[in-house]
Amino acid sequence: MSTITRDAPDAPALPARTASAQRHLNANWLLLVPALTLLTAILLVPLAQSFLRSITVPVTEGGGFTLDHYAALFTDGVTITVLIRTATTAAIVTVVAFLLGYPYAYLMTRVSDRQRAILLVVVLIPFWTSVMARNFAWLTILQRGGPVQSVLEFFGLGDIQLVGSQIGVTIAMSQVLLPFMVLPLFSALSGIDRKLLLAARGLGSSPLVAFWKIYWPLSRGGVVAGLILVFTLSLGFYVTPALLGSPQQSLIAQLLATRTTQLLDFAGAGALGMLVLVITLVLVAWANRVGGSISAIGVVATSGSRSGR
Amino acid sequence: MSTFTPLDEPSTDTAYVTAGARGRRRRDRGVDPIPWWLAVIGVAVAGYFILPTVFVIPMSFGSTSSFQFPPREFSLDLYVNFFTNPKWIGSLGNSVVVALLASLVATTVGTAAALGLHNLGSRLSQFVRTLLMVSMVTPAIVVAVAVYITFLQWHLIGSLGGYVLAHAAIGVPFVLVSVTSALGGFEPQLLRASASLGASPLRTFLRVTLPLISRGVLTGAVFAFVTSLDEVVIALFLRSPTFQTLPVQMYNAVTVEVDPTIAASSSLVVVSVTVLLLIPMLVRRTKRR
Numbered sequence: 163m164s165t166i167t168r169d170a171p172d173a174p175a176l177p178a179r180t181a182s183a184q185r186h187l188n189a190n191w192l193l194l195v196p197a198l199t200l201l202t203a204i205l206l207v208p209l210a211q212s213f214l215r216s217i218t219v220p221v222t223e224g225g226g227f228t229l230d231h232y233a234a235l236f237t238d239g240v241t242i243t244v245l246i247r248t249a250t251t252a253a254i255v256t257v258v259a260f261l262l263g264y265p266y267a268y269l270m271t272r273v274s275d276r277q278r279a280i281l282l283v284v285v286l287i288p289f290w291t292s293v294m295a296r297n298f299a300w301l302t303i304l305q306r307g308g309p310v311q312s313v314l315e316f317f318g319l320g321d322i323q324l325v326g327s328q329i330g331v332t333i334a335m336s337q338v339l340l341p342f343m344v345l346p347l348f349s350a351l352s353g354i355d356r357k358l359l360l361a362a363r364g365l366g367s368s369p370l371v372a373f374w375k376i377y378w379p380l381s382r383g384g385v386v387a388g389l390i391l392v393f394t395l396s397l398g399f400y401v402t403p404a405l406l407g408s409p410q411q412s413l414i415a416q417l418l419a420t421r422t423t424q425l426l427d428f429a430g431a432g433a434l435g436m437l438v439l440v441i442t443l444v445l446v447a448w449a450n451r452v453g454g455s456i457s458a459i460g461v462v463a464t465s466g467s468r469s470g471r
Numbered sequence: 472m473s474t475f476t477p478l479d480e481p482s483t484d485t486a487y488v489t490a491g492a493r494g495r496r497r498r499d500r501g502v503d504p505i506p507w508w509l510a511v512i513g514v515a516v517a518g519y520f521i522l523p524t525v526f527v528i529p530m531s532f533g534s535t536s537s538f539q540f541p542p543r544e545f546s547l548d549l550y551v552n553f554f555t556n557p558k559w560i561g562s563l564g565n566s567v568v569v570a571l572l573a574s575l576v577a578t579t580v581g582t583a584a585a586l587g588l589h590n591l592g593s594r595l596s597q598f599v600r601t602l603l604m605v606s607m608v609t610p611a612i613v614v615a616v617a618v619y620i621t622f623l624q625w626h627l628i629g630s631l632g633g634y635v636l637a638h639a640a641i642g643v644p645f646v647l648v649s650v651t652s653a654l655g656g657f658e659p660q661l662l663r664a665s666a667s668l669g670a671s672p673l674r675t676f677l678r679v680t681l682p683l684i685s686r687g688v689l690t691g692a693v694f695a696f697v698t699s700l701d702e703v704v705i706a707l708f709l710r711s712p713t714f715q716t717l718p719v720q721m722y723n724a725v726t727v728e729v730d731p732t733i734a735a736s737s738s739l740v741v742v743s744v745t746v747l748l749l750i751p752m753l754v755r756r757t758k759r760r
Contacts, residue, residue, distance in 0.1 A: 201603060
């Protein structure tokens, strides 16, 4: 990027050099201006406004600073109940994703390159499937009289309600969040030297003990990253619980939407939104530190087209 | 994908093994076999991954007036309705226009930002990168609610501009990631060479940098397009009776109208998104040759 040959014959030699270095620095920063402007106008300003709204008293009512809206979150009874329900759902989804994701990621480290490529494409399919198409598909699969219900009826379990309950929400959410579990796990597991396991077996340890004492501790970084990532992302789900859950069992995202569009409680919604945002960002920062994979989501999201490399 | 040798390839191997059942069995079991239950779990989880995707296509050929599976008879009624009903085809048109413009904006500002960040190495630029990526992990509902209230003041609700700006903002991180990855193998000497041969920075960018990172730019543009095309949460808040996108219409079809046309719409979206995402890969293939 040096402009040694750039014409600046009038300027004295030494200042010209520093000026050109300066210009380069500025030019690179200038390249960031459009993106930063867009992000600021569309994301940061609305979020900042909503934060300000949540901590101030409207000028019409005297103005000033208040924490009432945050206090109300913990005292109105509803918010805490919904928060706990959301955290419980997120925890169940995380456990399901872990139980399915760990063996899958392990299998990915064991198969041939070609099979691994297929397994990787399969992992990324939930990303390729449109949100509405996916939720609509789950709705038809899990509905009363649908294929899953018929199978359950065959086993005498026809009474289980899948749509309009947390079960349906959990099934649909785990499916789309599984990639966020599988990919950090796969990256951790593929770094483990399998010869250690074989050595343990050779020294007389049982498969379970060898796994527990050697493999599991080595995989823990990926496990923690995957768990936090899935838990965090499940906190913000809106469409899936709205379509597959029941209105009586709404999650935090629905509460946020109702407060905004139906109750028009912008300040209360702002406080709730900030709470969700802070929890999310703290957890993501933690996941990044533990897993060491910054912007894992971005990598996941675009790896579909890079997996062939 | 391109690194496997004949040794890793089971089919070539079986061609070599002529020692009969005993030899093959010994090879398959090996010292360290994959347990059968692991393979079963793997196949089951893979099925779970693809189940909804394979479901939408047969659904779309049904003709019943409800979301029934399996469909009783084969028909194209749902597709006919999709392409003739102004509500559906109109939302599709809106979605495509929004996604094209949002992708254009996101790709332009995202590529510029990726170039700038690539050349800067300071702590501050690391912070800026994190800031630009943060919308990827921010819950969509939090953004949607905040944007909704602000856009109410700015009179952008239900407008093309509002949709484009919001979707461009959430598309930027995808462009940033893919262009940054394309810049990873970029030789800075090329820029100096180009400058020393008398090219202006703009010419250098157009003739040297852009062709070399074109695949990253294309990947980012496709991802930004698809993200916008599929975005539903923010779109639900920005909708108005006169302007809404396809995912919003699909949401209405489930929640309000019970309109099975959503099955046709779903399979069309799934197929076109898959085709779109394959484009960057196909481009790479042809370039490699």
